[in-house]
Amino acid sequence: GDSVTQMEGPVTLSEEAFLTINCTYTATGYPSLFWYVQYPGEGLQLLLKATKADDKGSNKGFEATYRKETTSFHLEKGSVQVSDSAVYFCALSSLEYGNKLVFGAGTILRVKS
Amino acid sequence: EPEVTQTPSHQVTQMGQEVILHCVPISNHLYFYWYRQILGQKVEFLVSFYNNEISEKSEIFDDQFSVERPDGSNFTLKIRSTKLEDSAMYFCASVHEGLAKNIQYFGAGTRLSVL
Numbered sequence: 001g002d003s004v005t006q007m008e009g010p011v012t013l014s015e016e017a018f019l020t021i022n023c024t025y026t027a028t029g030y031p032s033l034f035w036y037v038q039y040p041g042e043g044l045q046l047l048l049k050a051t052k053a054d055d056k057g058s059n060k061g062f063e064a065t066y067r068k069e070t071t072s073f074h075l076e077k078g079s080v081q082v083s084d085s086a087v088y089f090c091a092l093s094s095l096e097y098g099n100k101l102v103f104g105a106g107t108i109l110r111v112k113s
Numbered sequence: 114e115p116e117v118t119q120t121p122s123h124q125v126t127q128m129g130q131e132v133i134l135h136c137v138p139i140s141n142h143l144y145f146y147w148y149r150q151i152l153g154q155k156v157e158f159l160v161s162f163y164n165n166e167i168s169e170k171s172e173i174f175d176d177q178f179s180v181e182r183p184d185g186s187n188f189t190l191k192i193r194s195t196k197l198e199d200s201a202m203y204f205c206a207s208v209h210e211g212l213a214k215n216i217q218y219f220g221a222g223t224r225l226s227v228l
Contacts, residue, residue: 036219042221043117043119043204043219043221043222044156044204045219046216046218091156093215099215099217100146100158100169101148101156101206103156103157105155
């Protein structure tokens, strides 16, 4: 079945550092791809999404590009802040599978001031 | 901004007891989901619900689990006889039917601890 693999954490960065969290996927159809973020004590919030190849999702300075040729959707941010400390989940969904979300394991990001 | 509300935030129960987890989806949403996350593991799909019936369920969602939308606003997950391995964070999500159909909005979750 469909699956998502993302880099293990925790990732610890200093403020203003560049962030990359790798995400690759396996899917039989043409999935939509998502990054969700979970701040401490809160639920999962959609950070950004892309629905087709070469789409770039962006929000709050974060970006990810849907790369069909490498089946990847890596999350990047040019300059992280302490407030970005959270758990980041890469996920996919396919209409063929009722739009349920398939998640990666999550990556803890810690940003130090 | 509208949000998905889950109660309680933390539920402690004894093994073998029944628990009901509550969710109030966003009011004009039509698709509903339950997911769970065992500590240190992935978020896993349990069940999806549309038009007052289950549309899909995972192999985790066995006969001990059931879902209900009793009054048109609440969406509940019942575990009939809890096991130790049911201890997890349970997330409810809802989706609006339309252009944003595939964006799922999540609640903050209920942490279930089975002793």
